[in-house]
Amino acid sequence: xxxxxxxxxxxxxxxxxxxxxxxxxxxxxxxxxxxxxxxxxxxxxxxxxxxxxxxxxxxxxxxxxxxxxxxxxxxxxxxxxxxxxxxxxxxxxxxxxxxxxxxxxxxxxxxxxxxxxxxxxxxxxxxxxxxxxxxxxxxxxxxxxxxxxxxxxxxxxxxxxxxxxxxxxxxxxxxxxxxxxxxxxxxxxxxxxxxxxxxxxxxxxxxxxxxxxxxxxxxxxxxxxxxxxxxxxxxxxxxxxxxxxxxxxxxxxxxxxxxxxxxxxxxxxxxxxxxxxxxxxxxxxxxxxxxxxxxxxxxxxxxxxxxxxxxxxxxxxxxxxxxxxxxxxxxxxxxxxxxxxxxxxxxxxxxxxxxxxxxxxxxxxxxxxxxxxxxxxxxxxxxxxxxxxxxxxxxxxxxxxxxxxxxxxxxxxxxxxxxxxxxxxxxxxxxxxxxxxxxxxxxxxxxxxxxxxxxxxxxxxxxxxxxxxxxx
RNA sequence: GGUACGGUACCCAAGUGGUUAAGGGAGAGGUCUGCAAAACCUCUAUUCAUCGGUUCGAAUCCGAUCCGUACCUCCA
Numbered sequence: 001x002x003x004x005x006x007x008x009x010x011x012x013x014x015x016x017x018x019x020x021x022x023x024x025x026x027x028x029x030x031x032x033x034x035x036x037x038x039x040x041x042x043x044x045x046x047x048x049x050x051x052x053x054x055x056x057x058x059x060x061x062x063x064x065x066x067x068x069x070x071x072x073x074x075x076x077x078x079x080x081x082x083x084x085x086x087x088x089x090x091x092x093x094x095x096x097x098x099x100x101x102x103x104x105x106x107x108x109x110x111x112x113x114x115x116x117x118x119x120x121x122x123x124x125x126x127x128x129x130x131x132x133x134x135x136x137x138x139x140x141x142x143x144x145x146x147x148x149x150x151x152x153x154x155x156x157x158x159x160x161x162x163x164x165x166x167x168x169x170x171x172x173x174x175x176x177x178x179x180x181x182x183x184x185x186x187x188x189x190x191x192x193x194x195x196x197x198x199x200x201x202x203x204x205x206x207x208x209x210x211x212x213x214x215x216x217x218x219x220x221x222x223x224x225x226x227x228x229x230x231x232x233x234x235x236x237x238x239x240x241x242x243x244x245x246x247x248x249x250x251x252x253x254x255x256x257x258x259x260x261x262x263x264x265x266x267x268x269x270x271x272x273x274x275x276x277x278x279x280x281x282x283x284x285x286x287x288x289x290x291x292x293x294x295x296x297x298x299x300x301x302x303x304x305x306x307x308x309x310x311x312x313x314x315x316x317x318x319x320x321x322x323x324x325x326x327x328x329x330x331x332x333x334x335x336x337x338x339x340x341x342x343x344x345x346x347x348x349x350x351x352x353x354x355x356x357x358x359x360x361x362x363x364x365x366x367x368x369x370x371x372x373x374x375x376x377x378x379x380x381x382x383x384x385x386x387x388x389x390x391x392x393x394x395x396x397x398x399x400x401x402x403x404x405x406x407x408x409x410x411x412x413x414x415x416x417x418x419x420x421x422x423x424x425x426x427x428x429x430x431x432x433x434x435x436x437x438x439x440x441x442x443x444x445x446x447x448x449x450x451x452x453x454x455x456x457x458x459x460x461x462x463x464x465x466x467x468x469x470x471x472x
Numbered sequence: 473g474g475u476a477c478g479g480u481a482c483c484c485a486a487g488u489g490g491u492u493a494a495g496g497g498a499g500a501g502g503u504c505u506g507c508a509a510a511a512c513c514u515c516u517a518u519u520c521a522u523c524g525g526u527u528c529g530a531a532u533c534c535g536a537u538c539c540g541u542a543c544c545u546c547c548a
Contacts, residue, residue: 015548033548046548093544126544131496161475161544178507210546238475240547261548263539264477272542301484302498307477307541314484317497324496347491356494360486372495386504386512443506450508461509468510 004058005229006364008237008260013364016259018062018228020309025063028054029218029257031232031240032068032114036066036076040103041310042266042273044283046233047302048296049263049367051108051409053231056361058109059407067113067221068405069214070096073207076118082106088197102283106292107409108315115217117208118370121199124208124216127251128201130186140179143191143204145416149184152246160237160259186243188212211243215251230257234305237262243373256261264306266272281310290315291414297322299402301409321375325405328378331385332398334465339391350400353377359403370408377401416471422456431460 003016018026030050033043050068057064072092081088096116104110119126128145131137136151149155187209192198198205219225225248233239241260248256265272268279286295298318304307344350353376358370381397388394405411434449450460459472 031548034546040548043548074546087521114481159475159543169546235543235547239545265548267541270540298484303486305477309484311484313497317484320498321496331510366486368484368495372486375495382511438506441506447507456505459509462505462507463510 002055002363005261008262009257013261016434018437019224019226019258024061025065026057026229027222027227027228028048028057028064028231028283028351029068029214029227030066030068031223031236032070033095034071034074034076035092036074036080037095038282038284039099040273041268041281041283042233042314044102044106044295045266045299045308046263047103047407048106048299049365050231051103051106052300052304052367053229053261053365055109055407055409056365060362065113065222066111067218069217069221070099070114070116070211071213072096072116073197073260074119074210082195082280087261089118100257105287107412113221115221117213118197118265119128119216120217120220121208124212124219125189125199125201125378127216127247128208128212128430130251130406131188131247134250136247137188138181139189139203140191142179143187143189143206144179144187145189145203146180146185147188147243147247148181149186149246152183152250154249155184155246156242158245159242161242171330175267186211186239188247202239211240212247214240214244215248216255218257219252225252225254225274227255227257229259229261231261234262234264261304263304264302264308267307269311270309290467291319291322293410293412293414294319294322296408296410297371300410303368304365307462309470322410322414325374325378325401327408328381328385329398329401330413330468331463332381332394332401334463334468335385336391336395336398339395341402342392342395344396344400344403346464347393347396347400349380350377350396353380354404357407361407365409370404374401374404374408377404422458423455427453427458427469431469434460435467 004013004016005016006012007014017023020026030047031179033039054064070092073088077088077091081091084091100114103112129136131147132139132145135148137145137147139145155180189201189203189206192205192207193205196207198207218227218230222460223300230244245256263420267273269280271277271279273280292313298310298315299308301314301318317445344354353373357370357373357378360366360373363369377397381394381401382388384394384397402411430449434446437443437449453460453469454472457471458469460467460469
């Protein structure tokens with residue numbers, strides 16, 4: 001049973017079959033950020049869910065060529081640079097670094113091809129020239145080049161916007177509108193203005209429009225005029241992706257992307273995130289007090305295409321679920337000691353859980369179903385710990401849980417801040433005192449030590465194999 | 473106005489024509505424990521916004537109504 005993908009272009013689930021005749025290699029392009037400022041939790045959701053998709057394709061044996069562009073020339077970057085009185089490259093470089101470190105903290109896989117717009121200007125110019133030559137684009141006296149939407153019969157096939165209706169909502173920019181043949185036409189090349197970065201072109205100095213870079217760089221980075229999967233936030237469906245399709249398919253005469261995937265938006269406490277509401281949450285501020293693992297769990301708790309609501313209550317729920325998962329793993333590993341988790345394939349109960357997980361992920365990357373399967377594997381593991389003395393059985397269940405978590409990128413432990421200034425040795429020493437007190441049946445002292453430690457953020461648990469502790 | 477999407481238990485959330493409507497969180501009871509914690513077991517939707525219709529059979533399909541949301545303009 002192949003992976004099913006909900007294709008935004010056809011609005012239905014389709015069996016995924018890559019272009020590669022061998023069915024192995026997958027060309028995957030995701031729209032990346034414009035690097036002009038910090039990123040918010042909604043951005044993070046899109047990038048994490050994209051990583052979840054990529055991980056599963058890899059897990060299913062595909063050789064995934066994954067590219068995510070970085071838009072490093074743009075109006076917003078220029079404005080920010082002017083505000084700070086620095087070159088726009090300074091701004092772009094700063095937030096590119098910031099972006100890459102954010103992805104790492106969020107637990108995304110590395111090995112991403114990150115093409116930058118400023119490093120692909122010649123390729124874009126070539127594509128624009130092709131479009132002009134083919135009669136799909138025209139230059140205007142200001143040195144700009146526009147894509148003529150009316151020249152592409154299929155325009156609107158992705159967003160399904162009837163062209164007549166769209167003209168009414170078009171933003172009015174008097175100077176630009178006068179130059180264009182139709183209000184819908186969009187910029188491929190923007191004639192240079194004073195104080196802006198620019199590059200030479202057959203139409204004079206200027207810089208690329210926003211959409212052209214994705215068309216050009218996806219083909220360049222993935223070495224193909226047709227790519228398998230193209231993803232991005234659902235707000236990019238129109239006009240960005242619609243325009244990408246138009247210019248790409250007109251330039252090459254070939255189908256641009258075969259499967260379109262769109263990530264749903266994130267609300268805050270039921271409200272759309274917006275500057276005017278003042279509820280934009282920067283991802284680094286959020287990660288100050290919410291562990292990235294919990295965030296990933298939260299993002300995956302709804303299907304990638306659906307809207308998700310960030311609320312304190314939901315985050316707490318995700319934290320509890322994540323802690324249960326981690327506690328089970330820790331308990332198991334204490335019992336196993338130096339023994340390693342082992343292959344679980346021969347274990348029917350575990351095999352069935354894996355099958356549920358895989359069935360969920362194969363079904364359009366249904367992460368909530370996958371998380372349900374993980375919860376099942378946690379219960380199985382805990383049950384074996386509680387009722388069995390069979391290390392081999394526990395080792396197999398531990399291995400499965402680890403594999404499932406890795407498949408979603410939620411391995412590892414929660415990062416705890418050090419509290420109360422207590423070092424590990426100090427804590428261990430107090431625990432030893434308490435253990436002795438318990439032997440002496442001095443429960444008053446034992447309970448006092450436990451209470452003191454809890455006050456300093458260290459929680460004790462007496463397990464079968466001794467007292468364990470964790471920072472809370 | 474146009475184009476879409478959604479309304480499933482206290483909360484989050486699967487399920488989209490057919491055995492008892494996944495799973496998590498929270499809550500209740502029980503087991504274990506010196507006590508806690510953790511863990512395990514049991515329980516918590518005769519019902520899927522409302523009203524009609526199609527069907528042997530619908531949360532799932534069709535129609536209407538109510539509510540909520542997004543996109544149409546930079547946006548993950």
